[in-house]
Amino acid sequence: MSDKVTIRRLPTGVPGLDAVLGGGLPEFSFNLIVGPPGSGKTTLAHQIMFTLATKERPALFFTVLGEPPLKMLRYQQQFSFFDPAKITESIRFVNLSDNVSSGNFDEVLAHITKEVEAFAPGLVFVDSFRSVMLEAGHQPTGTLGLQQFIQQLGIHLSGWQATSFMVGEYSADTDPHPVFTVADGLLLLDQSVHRNSMVRQMQVLKMRGQATRPGMQTFRISSAGIEVFPTALVRDDNSATIEPAGSRRTKTRVAMGVPGLDEMLGGGLPSGYSMLVAGPSGSGKTILATAFLAEGVRRGEAGVIVAFEQTPSQSRTRTIDDMVRAGQIGLINTRSLDLSIDEIVHHLVGLIHKMKATRVVIDSLSGFELAVAPTFREDFRESLFRMVAVLSGLGVTVLMTSELEDRYTDLRFSPYGSAFLTDAIIVERYIEIDSCFKRVLAVVKVRGSAHSNELRQFEITDEGIIIGDPVEDYEGLLSGRATQALAAETVD
Amino acid sequence: MPTGEGNLLREAIRTTLGQRAGRLPDANATAEATAAAWRLVAVQLAPVIGARGLDVLFSRALHRTSTLFPWLAFAVDRGGSANPLPSLMVCLAGQHTATAAEASYTLLLTFTELLATLIGESLTTRLLAPVWAGPVPSEQESAS
Numbered sequence: 001m002s003d004k005v006t007i008r009r010l011p012t013g014v015p016g017l018d019a020v021l022g023g024g025l026p027e028f029s030f031n032l033i034v035g036p037p038g039s040g041k042t043t044l045a046h047q048i049m050f051t052l053a054t055k056e057r058p059a060l061f062f063t064v065l066g067e068p069p070l071k072m073l074r075y076q077q078q079f080s081f082f083d084p085a086k087i088t089e090s091i092r093f094v095n096l097s098d099n100v101s102s103g104n105f106d107e108v109l110a111h112i113t114k115e116v117e118a119f120a121p122g123l124v125f126v127d128s129f130r131s132v133m134l135e136a137g138h139q140p141t142g143t144l145g146l147q148q149f150i151q152q153l154g155i156h157l158s159g160w161q162a163t164s165f166m167v168g169e170y171s172a173d174t175d176p177h178p179v180f181t182v183a184d185g186l187l188l189l190d191q192s193v194h195r196n197s198m199v200r201q202m203q204v205l206k207m208r209g210q211a212t213r214p215g216m217q218t219f220r221i222s223s224a225g226i227e228v229f230p231t232a233l234v235r236d237d238n239s240a241t242i243e244p245a246g247s248r249r250t251k252t253r254v255a256m257g258v259p260g261l262d263e264m265l266g267g268g269l270p271s272g273y274s275m276l277v278a279g280p281s282g283s284g285k286t287i288l289a290t291a292f293l294a295e296g297v298r299r300g301e302a303g304v305i306v307a308f309e310q311t312p313s314q315s316r317t318r319t320i321d322d323m324v325r326a327g328q329i330g331l332i333n334t335r336s337l338d339l340s341i342d343e344i345v346h347h348l349v350g351l352i353h354k355m356k357a358t359r360v361v362i363d364s365l366s367g368f369e370l371a372v373a374p375t376f377r378e379d380f381r382e383s384l385f386r387m388v389a390v391l392s393g394l395g396v397t398v399l400m401t402s403e404l405e406d407r408y409t410d411l412r413f414s415p416y417g418s419a420f421l422t423d424a425i426i427v428e429r430y431i432e433i434d435s436c437f438k439r440v441l442a443v444v445k446v447r448g449s450a451h452s453n454e455l456r457q458f459e460i461t462d463e464g465i466i467i468g469d470p471v472e473d474y475e476g477l478l479s480g481r482a483t484q485a486l487a488a489e490t491v492d
Numbered sequence: 493m494p495t496g497e498g499n500l501l502r503e504a505i506r507t508t509l510g511q512r513a514g515r516l517p518d519a520n521a522t523a524e525a526t527a528a529a530w531r532l533v534a535v536q537l538a539p540v541i542g543a544r545g546l547d548v549l550f551s552r553a554l555h556r557t558s559t560l561f562p563w564l565a566f567a568v569d570r571g572g573s574a575n576p577l578p579s580l581m582v583c584l585a586g587q588h589t590a591t592a593a594e595a596s597y598t599l600l601l602t603f604t605e606l607l608a609t610l611i612g613e614s615l616t617t618r619l620l621a622p623v624w625a626g627p628v629p630s631e632q633e634s635a636s
Binding site: 063068069070073074077084085087088092093094095097098 | 538539540541542543544545549610611612614615618619621
């Protein structure tokens with residue numbers, strides 16, 4: 001059948017929201033935007049309205065009690081999407097407070113109907129319907145009941161060939177309302193405060209006929225309005241439409257930029273792999289990561305670094321700073337403490353595409369965990385898994401560093417159990433030989449590839465990392481109780 | 493407000509009141525003209541900011557204008573009525589024509605400026621454009 005109804009999807013103008021909605025807002029849908037005070041409901045409604053309203057598709061914005069319209073107009077103007085030129089021409093505000101305070105819903109409905117018929121809007125907003133409900137107790141007997149009012153309003157809104165929105169302080173969990181059933185779309189906005197960080201999240205609980213992105217999606221409100229950071233999709237290798245990550249991994253190897261290290265890795269790091277470099281503070285992880293990016297630049301491959309710890313201007317990382325200034329690598333440098341991993345992934349993927357980068361460094365996972373808002377720390381491992389999967393899907397070669405407390409009682413590579421997420425692992429350790437601290441490194445894992453299993457000493461010089469000889473004469477180095485193997489034999 | 497736009501607004505308010513009051517206005521005609529202009533303002537703004545919001549702004553503008561024209565105190569107190577307009581008209585009608593005209597002009601200008609401080613000049617200009625007779629500050633003019 002070719003005569004099935006085609007539902008047009010309207011782009012909301014809210015970055016990231018269309019992806020969450022599954023392609024935009026269905027035209028003529030009846031939507032609810034709900035959430036506690038300050039969660040960004042009116043801002044979301046205004047941003048959608050100013051984006052979509054045109055002379056041909058005008059918008060009517062009904063304000064009820066709640067926020068005084070003067071305040072709303074004053075503060076919403078601070079957002080760049082607010083375009084006064086659209087007001088009166090394609091956007092009309094109508095205040096319903098007088099009707100609502102009388103408690104007579106027949107009047108409210110009649111007023112809304114009259115305005116809609118007169119203005120013939122393509123978009124209708126009612127902000128907020130919670131106020132309407134609070135007034136329900138005052139209604140005269142014999143008039144339209146609250147439930148009927150909401151129901152009728154919903155039906156009217158659907159029949160007016162208008163894409164409509166009711167905005168309200170309403171919790172879908174604790175206070176379900178029949179209108180939720182009538183609605184085609186239900187957007188839940190929330191903000192959670194944990195210690196010093198505040199995180200905004202939204203969830204599309206319902207959007208008829210569309211495959212929406214499940215779960216909570218983080219968003220930010222800036223002077224440009226709302227920006228949503230959709231959860232990174234972990235693509236399924238079985239999906240026919242998605243090119244599996246593996247196919248983008250070629251048999252080529254990526255040079256690490258540290259003499260001798262490529263040989264230890266069995267000929268370099270396989271392209272498209274993710275590598276974890278774990279080691280204690282000062283062991284040279286950032287320097288290794290810098291060498292990895294610098295080698296890329298030398299070969300004409302752009303890179304991106306997400307830096308959570310050292311600033312690029314610090315002496316050891318000067319090379320990073322130089323490469324960033326030269327436009328050879330992209331930098332995401334953040335010390336904000338209220339990030340979501342999705343937000344970082346969003347920026348990272350954008351920068352990878354922009355730079356056409358093939359090498360990515362995340363320095364370090366420990367700093368990353370600190371920068372992530374406490375709300376997300378519980379899910380840090382899952383989010384990390386998603387991030388690695390997304391990067392892998394892009395075909396980039398990833399190097400992540402991880403702070404590893406030096407322990408001599410057990411051998412661990414990461415505090416997050418992230419070792420299994422990565423395809424290759426290099427571990428750096430301090431050892432004591434002849435009353436001196438020495439650095440050693442070893443390749444622990446390179447998936448699907450032969451690699452060295454030697455423990456090699458290395459030094460950090462002005463030229464970078466210089467890998468030395470294997471530590472052959474000692475054993476028990478990683479236990480912290482090294483003994484000179486050769487000496488023991490001599491005694492025997 | 494920027495000088496150019498402010499001058500245009502002042503001119504627009506004077507022209508509006510002048511046209512409504514007629515060629516040889518007396519204080520009564522000035523009071524009528526003020527009430528008529530105010531009703532137009534209310535028609536434009538009440539749907540947007542609500543009757544209560546309008547009332548609060550008008551009262552504030554009246555209060556500020558009464559510091560220059562103390563005889564408006566009766567209107568500020570509303571003469572015991574919920575609607576300040578009848579008492580304002582009584583006040584204006586009791587003055588010399590020139591004084592009433594100046595007070596009426598100052599009141600409308602104060603109200604418009606007060607609204608602009610809250611919702612911005614651009615939006616104020618846009619919302620009140622249908623009220624004013626004669627040249628009105630427009631988007632293009634304020635941009636140039």
